[in-house]
Amino acid sequence: MQTLEEVLERYEAVIGLEVHTELTTLETKMFCGCKLEFGAEPNTHTCPVCLGLPGALPVPNKAAIESIVLAGLATNCDIEKHSMFYRKNYMYPDMAKNFQTTQGPVAFCMRGHLDLEVGGAAAKERHGLAGAKAGDAFENVTVTEEGYRAHVGITRIHMEEDAGKMVHVGGEEGRIAGATHSLVDYNRAGTPLIELVTEPDLRTPEEARLFMQKLRQIYLTLGISDCSMEEGSLRCDGNVSLRRRGSTELGTKTELKNINSFKSLHDGLLYEIRRQAQVLDEGGIIYQETRHWDPSAKRTIVMRVKETADDYRLFPEPDLAPYDLSDEFISRVRAKLPELPDDKAARFQEEFGLSAYDAQHLVEHRSTASFFEACMADADKKLAKPVANLIINDVTAWLNANADASLEDSALTPARAVQLVGLVDAGAISSKQGKEVFAAVLEEDADPKAIVEERGMEQVSDTGAIEAVVDAVLAENPDKVEQYKGGKMGLIGFFVGQCMKQMQGKGNPQLINQLLEEKLS
Numbered sequence: 001m002q003t004l005e006e007v008l009e010r011y012e013a014v015i016g017l018e019v020h021t022e023l024t025t026l027e028t029k030m031f032c033g034c035k036l037e038f039g040a041e042p043n044t045h046t047c048p049v050c051l052g053l054p055g056a057l058p059v060p061n062k063a064a065i066e067s068i069v070l071a072g073l074a075t076n077c078d079i080e081k082h083s084m085f086y087r088k089n090y091m092y093p094d095m096a097k098n099f100q101t102t103q104g105p106v107a108f109c110m111r112g113h114l115d116l117e118v119g120g121a122a123a124k125e126r127h128g129l130a131g132a133k134a135g136d137a138f139e140n141v142t143v144t145e146e147g148y149r150a151h152v153g154i155t156r157i158h159m160e161e162d163a164g165k166m167v168h169v170g171g172e173e174g175r176i177a178g179a180t181h182s183l184v185d186y187n188r189a190g191t192p193l194i195e196l197v198t199e200p201d202l203r204t205p206e207e208a209r210l211f212m213q214k215l216r217q218i219y220l221t222l223g224i225s226d227c228s229m230e231e232g233s234l235r236c237d238g239n240v241s242l243r244r245r246g247s248t249e250l251g252t253k254t255e256l257k258n259i260n261s262f263k264s265l266h267d268g269l270l271y272e273i274r275r276q277a278q279v280l281d282e283g284g285i286i287y288q289e290t291r292h293w294d295p296s297a298k299r300t301i302v303m304r305v306k307e308t309a310d311d312y313r314l315f316p317e318p319d320l321a322p323y324d325l326s327d328e329f330i331s332r333v334r335a336k337l338p339e340l341p342d343d344k345a346a347r348f349q350e351e352f353g354l355s356a357y358d359a360q361h362l363v364e365h366r367s368t369a370s371f372f373e374a375c376m377a378d379a380d381k382k383l384a385k386p387v388a389n390l391i392i393n394d395v396t397a398w399l400n401a402n403a404d405a406s407l408e409d410s411a412l413t414p415a416r417a418v419q420l421v422g423l424v425d426a427g428a429i430s431s432k433q434g435k436e437v438f439a440a441v442l443e444e445d446a447d448p449k450a451i452v453e454e455r456g457m458e459q460v461s462d463t464g465a466i467e468a469v470v471d472a473v474l475a476e477n478p479d480k481v482e483q484y485k486g487g488k489m490g491l492i493g494f495f496v497g498q499c500m501k502q503m504q505g506k507g508n509p510q511l512i513n514q515l516l517e518e519k520l521s
């Protein structure tokens with residue numbers, strides 16, 4: 001198979017996501033009073049409504065409606081004041097009712113969007129950016145200093161309910177293949193679920209991953225779900241098709257079902273794009289089918305060919321009246337909106353002069369955003385950029401390398417971070433030494449100043465002291481000075497090295513350089 005880059009030279013990848021989120025922070029299920037509890041004893045939270053027993057009547061959970069309106073407002077959707085519930089009919093053992101209550105053509109939230117800030121390595125996946133300048137705009141993209149901003153449409157967010165859970169016994173890893181029998185737990189049946197559907201506006205696996213990460217941060221900020229991909233409260237389906245560059249028609253898509261990690265979303269889409277390209281290149285055709293991404297085998301396999309909408313015989317739910325939202329209800333929900341990650345990023349840019357990309361990076365995780373704010377609470381504003389760099393580079397790398405670590409529980413307090421950055425900023429230590437001190441703070445649970453002192457790292461920035469060393473080095477090497485003046489400029493490195501050596505590595509390299517250049521010119 002060809003690499004993504006090779007494929008994207010000739011084909012455009014078109015991606016749309018369907019994101020399911022359980023509203024885990026609510027007390028009760030969507031249409032009954034059963035308690036929501038993950039990991040409870042199987043079949044202990046059920047009743048005639050969520051089991052679909054004859055004659056049981058559903059009542060919508062108002063708190064769930066509030067949550068979906070919050071989600072809609074936070075993703076720039078129009079809130080529909082009149083919508084209805086529908087029955088989506090199908091038979092499967094985890095669905096005792098034999099239908100799922102969901103919404104029809106009009107959902108509570110319609111026509112939203114999110115903007116993605118794509119930079120660094122992630123921006124390299126997008127085709128056609130080479131040679132573009134900041135401010136250039138094409139398709140749904142605006143080029144920025146660090147990469148580009150992509151505008152991603154949200155078709156809708158509708159309200160529905162989750163199914164129960166099947167447990168397959170006797171096979172490998174709880175898989176259905178090879179199982180001797182299956183059990184079903186209806187505790188999850190009827191859990192309030194919101195489904196967000198994007199327009200087919202995404203173009204790379206990185207954009208898809210960033211969209212999911214951004215959405216997760218928004219939902220977490222709203223407090224409407226714990227968004228645990230591991231426990232399945234946040235899951236997504238990735239739809240993807242290819243078309244020849246220049247074509248505006250959509251190709252046939254495949255759908256990767258129930259993806260449960262950001263990495264799987266990225267890697268699954270990446271594989272699928274390369275697989276489809278190979279099929280098309282060989283003159284084959286893509287079937288509209290549902291596929292499963294197997295992270296260990298690193299490939300996708302067919303689950304089933306696509307059922308059409310007709311198969312579900314979607315019709316209005318006769319047991320539920322059309323749902324009307326009042327202006328008053330909507331404005332009450334709007335008043336509850338917290339500061340969202342994008343607002344926070346805009347504030348960071350405004351207040352601290354950070355770039356859009358840095359600000360977005362900081363708000364990607366609530367812990368890094370609040371750490372930055374704690375740092376800046378009483379630090380000089382000129383330290384904002386170096387503090388942001390410390391968090392975005394060093395802290396993030398450390399967190400990535402230590403899966404169990406958390407910033408809150410680490411030895412790096414906001415005060416220590418500011419102190420460390422301040423030492424580098426004042427020239428007391430070099431930025432290279434700063435990295436060493438950073439590691440030592442985490443390891444030894446000590447203040448940066450104490451570490452610098454104890455290790456005798458204090459950089460010499462006293463001009464007089466440095467000048468004496470520079471003069472001595474130049475006097476000791478008259479031949480090299482001649483060669484330098486004769487055009488062998490590379491010798492500057494030799495002089496810097498000699499000065500550093502005499503100062504046991506503690507001389508401020510910028511000052512040494514500056515003085516050498518002055519004296520040699």
Ligand code: ADP
Binds near residue numbers: 015016199250253
């Ligand atoms: P389905 O009826 O198969 O569920 P939808 O029209 O509801 O398809 O779209 C589901 C998701 O797939 C949406 O996110 C949409 O943007 C995306 N999508 C639709 N058509 C395509 C396509 N040809 N290629 C890629 N994504 C697509």
Ligand code: MG
Binds near residue numbers: 018
């Ligand atoms: Mg669909």
Ligand code: ZN
Binds near residue numbers: 034045051
């Ligand atoms: Zn119930």
